[in-house]
Amino acid sequence: MSPAELDERLARLAPTTSPDPERLDAARAALDAALDGPGDPRSRRVGGAHVLDLGDVPAGDAPLGVADDVVVPLDRGRTARERRRRRVRLGVAAAGVVGVVGVGLALSPWGPAPGPASPTAASCLAHVADSAPSENAEPDLAWRTLAHEASGSADATLLRSHATGDTGFCGNRTDGAGSTSTSMLWTNVPPEVPGTGQVAVGGALDGEWYVAWGAAGADVTSLRLHAAWSAGDGSSDSGLVVDARRDGADWSVFLRGEEVPDDAVVSLVWQLDDGTEQSLPLDSGWPEGGAAETVLTQQRRDACTDGPGLPGLRPVIEERYDDLGLTVAVGRGQLVACMQEAVPPYDSGNTMSGPVAAQGPAPDEAVSEVGGSADDDRMMVGRAGDDVARVEVLLADGTVVEGVLSDGYWAAWTSTASEKAWDGARLVWFLEDGSRHERRLVG
Amino acid sequence: MSTPDDAAGPRERLAALWSAHAVRVQAYLWRHTDPDTAQDLLSETFLVAWRRIDDVPDPALPWLLVVARNLVRNAHRAARRRRTLDDDLASLEASAPLPEAAPEALAVERDTLLRGLARLTEREREALLLVAWDGLAPPEAAAVAGCSTATFHVRLHRARRRLAPLAEDGAGGPDRSPGVPRSPAPSRRTA
Numbered sequence: 001m002s003p004a005e006l007d008e009r010l011a012r013l014a015p016t017t018s019p020d021p022e023r024l025d026a027a028r029a030a031l032d033a034a035l036d037g038p039g040d041p042r043s044r045r046v047g048g049a050h051v052l053d054l055g056d057v058p059a060g061d062a063p064l065g066v067a068d069d070v071v072v073p074l075d076r077g078r079t080a081r082e083r084r085r086r087r088v089r090l091g092v093a094a095a096g097v098v099g100v101v102g103v104g105l106a107l108s109p110w111g112p113a114p115g116p117a118s119p120t121a122a123s124c125l126a127h128v129a130d131s132a133p134s135e136n137a138e139p140d141l142a143w144r145t146l147a148h149e150a151s152g153s154a155d156a157t158l159l160r161s162h163a164t165g166d167t168g169f170c171g172n173r174t175d176g177a178g179s180t181s182t183s184m185l186w187t188n189v190p191p192e193v194p195g196t197g198q199v200a201v202g203g204a205l206d207g208e209w210y211v212a213w214g215a216a217g218a219d220v221t222s223l224r225l226h227a228a229w230s231a232g233d234g235s236s237d238s239g240l241v242v243d244a245r246r247d248g249a250d251w252s253v254f255l256r257g258e259e260v261p262d263d264a265v266v267s268l269v270w271q272l273d274d275g276t277e278q279s280l281p282l283d284s285g286w287p288e289g290g291a292a293e294t295v296l297t298q299q300r301r302d303a304c305t306d307g308p309g310l311p312g313l314r315p316v317i318e319e320r321y322d323d324l325g326l327t328v329a330v331g332r333g334q335l336v337a338c339m340q341e342a343v344p345p346y347d348s349g350n351t352m353s354g355p356v357a358a359q360g361p362a363p364d365e366a367v368s369e370v371g372g373s374a375d376d377d378r379m380m381v382g383r384a385g386d387d388v389a390r391v392e393v394l395l396a397d398g399t400v401v402e403g404v405l406s407d408g409y410w411a412a413w414t415s416t417a418s419e420k421a422w423d424g425a426r427l428v429w430f431l432e433d434g435s436r437h438e439r440r441l442v443g
Numbered sequence: 444m445s446t447p448d449d450a451a452g453p454r455e456r457l458a459a460l461w462s463a464h465a466v467r468v469q470a471y472l473w474r475h476t477d478p479d480t481a482q483d484l485l486s487e488t489f490l491v492a493w494r495r496i497d498d499v500p501d502p503a504l505p506w507l508l509v510v511a512r513n514l515v516r517n518a519h520r521a522a523r524r525r526r527t528l529d530d531d532l533a534s535l536e537a538s539a540p541l542p543e544a545a546p547e548a549l550a551v552e553r554d555t556l557l558r559g560l561a562r563l564t565e566r567e568r569e570a571l572l573l574v575a576w577d578g579l580a581p582p583e584a585a586a587v588a589g590c591s592t593a594t595f596h597v598r599l600h601r602a603r604r605r606l607a608p609l610a611e612d613g614a615g616g617p618d619r620s621p622g623v624p625r626s627p628a629p630s631r632r633t634a
Binding site: 003006007009010011012013014015016017018019020023024026027028030031034035207208321322323324376402414415416 | 454457461465466467469470473478481482483485486489490493537538539540542549552553556557564566571572574575576577578581590591592594596597598599600601603606607610
């Protein structure tokens with residue numbers, strides 16, 4: 001089914017009448033009462049009397065405490081980049097916050113249940129096998145349970161295939177009248193046991209469940225997941241500390257997804273047998289705002305360039321978009337660009353590579369270098385001169401795809417453009433002086 | 444849909460905003476909270492619009508939905524909502540009532556699509572409905588969703604991909620997440 005057809009079918013269901021006319025009328029009555037009368041329950045009172053009648057207040061003034069903490073829209077919404085900066089700021093404060101929480105609470109919100117696996121865990125294999133790539137014609141039934149945890153309403157299992165090394169997760173939850181199950185199969189080779197003092201992350205999942213797993217060096221005595229976040233009103237900080245399950249060198253952590261808010265800073269913290277402690281922010285695969293690069297940063301770059309076999313490639317664009325990210329690296333006359341998962345193992349879904357000219361464009365020029373499509377994903381990468389301030393790709397249907405510009409390179413990608421619109425696209429660039437230039441996109 | 448007249452007085456403009464958008468905002472609130480809270484927040488959304496009447500742009504719907512979204516978030520801070528599949532389906536069914544005398548085919552399609560929508564993540568469902576139901580362009584919808592336009596396109600793309608097989612097969616089949624083609628391919632199933 002095409003996106004247009006799907007949108008059309010959905011649009012036929014768009015609500016055109018109130019879902020509850022009586023409540024709509026009641027809301028209007030409450031609004032009118034607040035505007036007209038002294039009965040506004042939110043009005044500021046002095047000595048039991050309303051000091052202002054909203055009906056007398058000119059529109060546009062905001063003298064009352066009505067929803068003062070509501071953020072009204074500005075020109076645009078808060079961007080992902082801004083949200084990530086907030087994460088960085090939280091990260092600075094996180095160590096102290098988590099330290100306090102950890103001492104008193106050492107939370108493990110639903111502990112491991114000794115005893116036999118639940119029926120859900122028993123069916124995990126079937127779910128994982130169902131998720132396996134179709135090329136795995138022979139079902140692999142030789143799986144090892146790495147970890148299993150259960151409470152009255154939730155049940156999670158992490159499995160490892162002896163034959164392929166695939167790692168599978170199954171989680172089942174029952175809330176009120178409904179239940180949800182989630183399964184995930186990571187087909188990357190699990191990380192080798194890391195060196196002294198090190199911890200490797202093999203995979204992560206952030207959705208209905210928050211899951212992370214990997215391997216730890218032999219001298220790692222304990223490993224915990226720390227999550228820290230600020231309360232919505234900024235009045236306080238909150239944290240969560242969960243001990244990882246260990247099975248030999250393997251470690252894993254499961255949490256319900258809603259226990260880790262979107263803006264939480266999540267880190268692995270581990271202790272070595274000499275008593276020292278180390279930590280690894282789990283979103284450090286995409287360091288921003290001067291944040292330190294970590295082993296996850298390199299792991300993500302290697303996943304884009306298909307391993308560390310391409311030394312000398314220099315990353316020039318690294319942008320995260322929610323659960324996907326874009327990496328562009330150049331070196332030795334080659335350019336590699338890929339869209340990849342935002343969390344470990346950072347699987348690359350759309351990778352392009354090609355030669356780039358030794359000489360960059362003129363200061364007032366932008367050129368396209370490498371482009372391509374995979375399924376619905378379309379991407380173009382090029383270079384821009386020193387005077388270029390902004391780059392766009394103007395599709396044939398008039399859609400504008402904003403490019404990312406960094407370090408003399410630009411990239412633009414879309415997953416919603418038709419092939420026809422993309423084929424007729426034009427490259428548009430704006431110089432520092434505001435002038436606009438364009439040429440046909442060639443890739 | 445009527446367009447509020449900027450030249451009219453503030454009270455008239457607020458009334459025009461209500462006439463044009465109250466149903467949409469109410470439906471949005473029903474998708475995100477319970478009916479009682481939605482009723483309160485609907486009033487509050489337009490109270491905020493009254494206080495900021497000079498700031499309300501035209502078209503106003505994206506602005507109103509952002510205010511409504513922020514009010515929902517405030518309301519949820521005290522008690523985080525526990526999301527369940529049945530809760531989501533009930534909210535969707537309530538927020539998009541079937542017109543009276545609707546043909547049976549539409550009722551069947553509605554049932555299929557709503558069940559599919561309920562099985563998406565909240566973000567994916569929001570991306571689809573802001574575009575398909577609220578008629579917002581991706582940049583406007585991104586502002587309501589609180590993300591960049593590029594991120595919104597990713598959500599929309601994934602939502603369409605996940606919903607398409609559900610809409611074709613009904614909600615009884617396995618819910619695979621095709622995602623962007625990648626190798627190796629993690630897959631997720633939510634049932």
